[in-house]
Amino acid sequence: MWNDFFVTYTPPVSQALTNSTMSVSALVPLQRSEEWMTERVNRLKEEVRMFEAGKAMSAADTLKLVDTLERLGIDDHFRKEIDVALARVHSDVDHGSSNDIHIVSLRFRLLRQHGLWVSADVFDKFTDATGGFSTSLVSDPRGLLSLYNAAHLAAPGEDEVLDEAIAFSRGHLEAMKGELGSPLAEQVSRALEIPLPRLPKRLETMRYVAEYEEEEGHQGVLLELARLDFNLLRSLHLKELKDLTLWWKHTYSTVKLSYARDRLVENYFWTCGVFHEAKYSRARMMFAKTAGLLSMMDDTYDVHATLEECCKLNEAIQRWDESAVAILPEYLHMFYIKLLTSFKEFQDRLGPGEKFRMAYTTKVVKSLSNYFLDEAKWSREKYAPSFDEHLQVSAMSSVFPAMAVVLLLGAGDDVAIKEAFEWAIGVPDVVSAGAEITRYLNDIASYKLGKNQEDVASSVECYAREHGVTVEDAAAAIAGMAERAWRRINGVSMGDVPVAVLPAAELVVNLARTMEVMYLGGRDAYTFGADLKGLIAALFLEPVPI
Known part of the structure; x- marks a missing residue:
């Protein structure tokens, strides 16, 4: 668009x-x-x-x-x-x-x-x-x-x-x-x-x-x-958008995965919902680029690759070495190389005392790949998991737990301390609740919009089958679960987060907030980018007098 x-x-x-x-x-x-x-x-x-x-x-x-x-x-x-x-x-x-x-x-x-x-x-x-x-x-x-x-x-x-x-x-x-x-x-x-x-x-x-x-x-x-501050930040955001657009244009044309969603601007809009302040500029760039690459990976597992190809892609990602490109089908060669080289570029942008962050980030990408593969197996083998079994995998495959770590990658030393990475990668309750909100809202949207026939059964379908209710009643029950997950986030935010990781926890809550916008009213504004056009224009283009 x-x-x-x-x-x-x-x-x-x-x-x-x-x-x-x-x-x-x-x-x-x-x-x-x-x-x-x-x-x-x-x-x-x-x-x-x-x-x-x-x-x-x-x-x-x-x-x-x-x-x-x-x-x-x-x-x-x-x-x-x-x-x-x-x-x-x-x-x-x-x-x-x-x-x-x-x-x-x-x-x-x-x-x-x-x-x-x-x-x-x-x-x-x-x-x-x-x-x-x-x-x-x-x-x-x-x-x-x-x-x-x-x-x-x-x-x-x-x-x-x-x-x-x-x-x-x-x-x-x-x-x-x-x-x-x-x-x-x-x-x-x-x-x-x-x-x-x-x-x-x-x-x-x-x-x-x-x-x-x-x-x-x-x-x-x-x-x-407020007017001056908004315009100064907007000017920075527009510069970042230009640089990201150029990066994405080169990346998308290089990997040649025509089935993958082309949503750079929507991705950056989402990123600004997590952190918009000037001090997070480097973090935004790394977050947006990672989200784009993971979106390509998700679409490969979800809508294009055969199960055998999915297994090979996961094997290569677990190895995380350029030599592993040899085991992949040819159409995934450039994607895999771009994934590794992008993370090498991230590492080069980190200071000597920040290099440790890459180990946590690559670990969550490898873990996410495993969950994507689990869902691919369910889909290709027509397996119908129980609701609880579905949630254990699909909450993690929602990308929320991985991005809860990725958002720390480029942040300042006051936020991205080692304790924060250990906390986030352990999927504490505020992260798992955010992941559940993401999964529930996504699945309610897919129920309302109609999902692909090849997709694995959603949590709405699993709940309806398991409880013998209509999908409409199941969607209402899932919406109630999303509300209870928000209450867990509220409760955790008032006392159960170690003081040292509070700044990181605030960003995780911001990440959860963005899901309310992306899935507002049962839409999927990342997949269907037109739903965000007005908001994007208002945020980045509407004049603000100074």
Whole structure:
């Protein structure tokens, strides 16, 4: 779909506001260099620090500011300040005094998202004598939206009150959608599709940068900082897209696997959902290239190779040596060589103290190949596994566990420590839950879209056969399992992850969030790239005034 678009694309001349509080209609064309924008961002960051440090802020105002920083995508510049502020809010003895459902929900969500435990009992004051939520909340749509988003951070065992919160708030938000003004109407629509805690941050920022100006009491300094920061990052992303497109064009034409999906831009969009910040540039390039190569491998096992060829490909991958190319059919020679040479290039880009990372990465690729082969055997031999047997293999073949390691490959030393690799490669619960979400959403999509006849039976089909129910009922049950997997991720994120690997765990959760976008509404936006065209254009091409 995109072909060479990002190779030849030239962004339009930057536009700037002569005053950061002016409306968009007052824009004047003005060339702004990246150097100027970078310098201005640095000055604005200091202005924000000095401004906020000089204010005596209430807990409610602190929460609103943190929420704004995060949704504008500029929180990474104020990580230490945010951590200190939320720790103070968490320890506040008067934390339960607010009767504002928006503030109580905001506190619950932000603290839980930052790994700080908050009891769901804080919502008891908003229930009536029957135990249901009070109908008085219906007059507060912003409060309902906050409650809805907060309740999606439920941990295992919290079904009753938070399930009720989701059902109550969703029902009323659905009913009032047509009556709300901007930007609340758009924010409600987004949340009803994907709740805020499950939406990749960059996609929220993409919309909220435009919406924040309409918020009552918005701060011009934050708006200007967000616009500049978004454009600087977008400029970097476009450069990476150009380089990746050139790499992919050469790779795809070299390996000559015409049956393999050509999805470089969709792949990079997915990558930016995992990590979009400038500091992750090298990690993004390695992640996107690896994902492209693994996609070729997946399509070979899944839709093209004979079982004998699958066995030979797996044997060569386990050997991981150029001499093994001799055992492969000729059409796989260039793919295998490209796989090995690409990983050699990754290794060359790693510093002396980072070389150890390659052993973990090649290990997960070899493991993934084994799982791909297991599924190929099931498919070619028409084997019908039990649901549990299917999940043991298909969760691992979802690529999620492998990419949970790959995302560390190019990351900085503050994230990609040896303990993080050991943790990720051991498939801890947050990784296995993410893998299950990926598998369940993928299989629900294949059920809705119709799968290839040669594909192995999906988890939906296995569940339907094993439990004697219709595929529609099986799909509903699988969707419930995906929801419970999210709750495992929420629970693990609040205390069960070693402190040293928390930055890595945050990236794994980001990886899980991307699956909600790729499989939204039962679509498969990687296989059917047209489904992402609008989002890709919005993220990389729509103008943002600066």
